[in-house]
Amino acid sequence: xxxxxxxxxxxxxxxxxxxxxxxxxxxxxxxxxxxxxxxxxxxxxxxxxxxxxxxxxxxxxxxxxxxxxxxxxxxxxxxxxxxxxxxxxxxxxxxxxxxxxxxxxxxxxxxxxxxxxxxxxxxxxxxxxxxxxxxxxxxxxxxxxxxxxxxxxxxxxxxxxxxxxxxxxxxxxxxxxxxxxxxxxxxxxxxxxxxxxxxxxxxxxxxxxxxxxxxxxxxxxxxxxxxxxxxxxxxxxxxxxxxxxxxxxx
Amino acid sequence: xxxxxxxxxxxxxxxxxxxxxxxxxxxxxxxxxxxxxxxxxxxxxxxxxxxxxxxxxxxxxxxxxxxxxxxxxxxxxxxxxxxxxxxxxxxxxxxxxxxxxxxxxxxxxxxxxxxxxxxxxxxxxxxxxxxxxxxxxxxxxxxxxxxxxxxxxxxxxxxxxxxxxxxxxxxxxxxxxxxxxxxxxxxxxxxxxxxxxxxxxxxxxxxxxxxxxxxxxxxxxxxxxxxxxxxxxxxxxxxxxxxxxxxxxxxxxxxxxxxxxxxxxxxxxxxxxxxxxxxxxxxxxxxxxxxxxxxxxxxxxxxxxxxxxxxxxxxxxxxxxxxxxxxxxxxxxxxxxxxxxxxxxxxxx
Numbered sequence: 001x002x003x004x005x006x007x008x009x010x011x012x013x014x015x016x017x018x019x020x021x022x023x024x025x026x027x028x029x030x031x032x033x034x035x036x037x038x039x040x041x042x043x044x045x046x047x048x049x050x051x052x053x054x055x056x057x058x059x060x061x062x063x064x065x066x067x068x069x070x071x072x073x074x075x076x077x078x079x080x081x082x083x084x085x086x087x088x089x090x091x092x093x094x095x096x097x098x099x100x101x102x103x104x105x106x107x108x109x110x111x112x113x114x115x116x117x118x119x120x121x122x123x124x125x126x127x128x129x130x131x132x133x134x135x136x137x138x139x140x141x142x143x144x145x146x147x148x149x150x151x152x153x154x155x156x157x158x159x160x161x162x163x164x165x166x167x168x169x170x171x172x173x174x175x176x177x178x179x180x181x182x183x184x185x186x187x188x189x190x191x192x193x194x195x196x197x198x199x200x201x202x203x204x205x206x207x208x209x210x211x212x213x214x215x216x217x218x219x220x221x222x223x224x225x226x227x228x229x230x231x232x233x234x235x236x237x238x239x240x241x242x243x244x245x246x247x248x249x250x
Numbered sequence: 251x252x253x254x255x256x257x258x259x260x261x262x263x264x265x266x267x268x269x270x271x272x273x274x275x276x277x278x279x280x281x282x283x284x285x286x287x288x289x290x291x292x293x294x295x296x297x298x299x300x301x302x303x304x305x306x307x308x309x310x311x312x313x314x315x316x317x318x319x320x321x322x323x324x325x326x327x328x329x330x331x332x333x334x335x336x337x338x339x340x341x342x343x344x345x346x347x348x349x350x351x352x353x354x355x356x357x358x359x360x361x362x363x364x365x366x367x368x369x370x371x372x373x374x375x376x377x378x379x380x381x382x383x384x385x386x387x388x389x390x391x392x393x394x395x396x397x398x399x400x401x402x403x404x405x406x407x408x409x410x411x412x413x414x415x416x417x418x419x420x421x422x423x424x425x426x427x428x429x430x431x432x433x434x435x436x437x438x439x440x441x442x443x444x445x446x447x448x449x450x451x452x453x454x455x456x457x458x459x460x461x462x463x464x465x466x467x468x469x470x471x472x473x474x475x476x477x478x479x480x481x482x483x484x485x486x487x488x489x490x491x492x493x494x495x496x497x498x499x500x501x502x503x504x505x506x507x508x509x510x511x512x513x514x515x516x517x518x519x520x521x522x523x524x525x526x527x528x529x530x531x532x533x534x535x536x537x538x539x540x541x542x543x544x545x546x547x548x549x550x551x552x553x554x555x556x557x558x559x560x561x562x563x564x565x566x567x568x569x570x571x572x573x574x575x576x577x578x579x580x581x582x583x584x585x586x587x588x589x590x591x592x593x594x595x596x597x598x599x
Contacts, residue, residue: 079468119449162465
């Protein structure tokens with residue numbers, strides 16, 4: 001499998017009034033690579049994710065997904081073109097079962113989605129896809145549970161399962177480890193490693209152990225700007241990053 | 251309260267059985283001799299028509315989470331359509347005029363929906379009301395459209411099929427009992443169709459939009475188009491009801507397009523229980539029945555009706571259907587057969 005560049009952001013900027021929440025950011029996401037974006041709170045990481053996914057239109061800059069310019073397109077169109085994302089704040093269908101959450105995600109990829117009279121639960125390829133995603137995310141034992149009744153960590157896994165069920169090529173994961181216990185976090189890191197080889201991934205995360213275990217490339221943002229970008233080793237050695245961010249933890 | 255417990259999408263067996271009994275009793279009514287039989291048969295026909303109307307609104311309100319305060323516009327438009335296409339000299343054929351009236355209402359819903367599905371929450375409510383009021387005043391102030399007096403529909407639609415019945419009626423809608431059964435069959439067909447839609451991929455998509463539209467979009471659903479389709483379908487089904495109403499009463503006036511009927515439909519759906527269509531039927535019957543009872547008590551019947559609905563919303567947030575289910579469960583638990591009870595506990599998890 002080639003390690004082709006699947007997503008490219010060039011000079012992406014988002015201004016809210018006078019504030020540039022994201023300022024002239026460029027990055028690329030390659031298949032079989034995980035690109036971690038780190039930085040202190042308010043650095044613009046989530047805004048960047050929202051720009052790439054189409055939840056927010058950029059003020060300036062260009063975003064291409066594969067060969068397609070997706071700048072300013074709707075999130076549903078960008079999703080159909082192969083980008084999947086998870087949310088920092090758990091964003092699932094709480095009253096539905098785990099199964100229905102993932103099944104709905106899988107259903108979005110088929111022309112059946114517009115059908116009125118077939119039984120939604122009996123579309124075989126969709127069911128199989130949903131089952132695979134649930135299994136991959138390690139939620140098989142929770143399939144029949146209502147999503148509001150499972151633990152926080154499991155809800156985070158469900159986020160990932162739903163994203164995977166849409167069969168994206170590019171994955172944007174916004175703090176998938178947020179609020180997780182140590183054991184849960186370890187499981188999530190394993191899950192992310194397992195799905196890395198088929199996807200181009202961007203990871204926004206505060207858990208530095210996880211970031212350095214997973215990342216092939218790191219981008220450090222402070223105040224909406226990229227202050228450093230490179231391999232994990234280079235970033236670790238970067239004095240500016242040490243001062244701005246990593247140093248705080250040491 | 252979670253949305254799942256508010257929506258008895260899967261009707262427990264005990265409730266299905268009770269509703270089935272109700273349907274049988276309704277179908278048997280014309281065979282029971284009571285004083286003023288004709289009056290009650292017409293009243294029940296009207297209740298069934300309003301039940302169809304309430305179900306069409308439930309597709310938006312209960313399933314998709316879109317509260318329309320202008321749904322009567324489509325009901326009334328189809329009624330007017332029948333009034334306009336019925337000539338002064340004789341009846342019009344049911345077989346093309348009903349689909350035409352429903353399609354007309356659906357087309358109006360498509361055009362209005364194109365604008366309103368872009369709005370959310372309170373704005374959706376206001377914009378649907380504004381469109382409906384525009385249509386109301388168009389008919390109210392326009393003498394050529396019947397004005398405030400309305401128009402008579404002098405003939406019930408004809409059911410003759412050329413070449414098959416040889417000019418004779420297949421069944422005679424001028425006969426009140428026949429009309430009753432015709433409406434009953436349409437009610438069952440619309441209910442069966444909407445239940446089927448509810449569990450189709452389309453219906454699941456609408457439920458997803460109700461619960462979390464943002465996430466639906468992030469998963470690739472063009473939610474606006476799904477909402478527009480639902481709005482159009484609901485408008486067309488409201489049209490079926492409005493057509494039947496015009497045929498049954500033989501009269502249309504601007505009230506059929508008006509704010510009050512739209513609001514009544516919302517109350518019917520809330521009263522019965524949202525999101526499963528059976529509740530809409532129960533709500534329509536209960537609302538109409540109570541209205542007749544309260545009207546006998548006082549001409550300020552709205553006061554009593556309002557109090558009653560407030561009570562139901564507070565004491566039985568899942569509507570009469572949810573209340574019925576709880577009662578049946580309690581009876582079932584007492585008889586030590588707890589499957590329905592177990593189901594409810596699961597929903598409350």
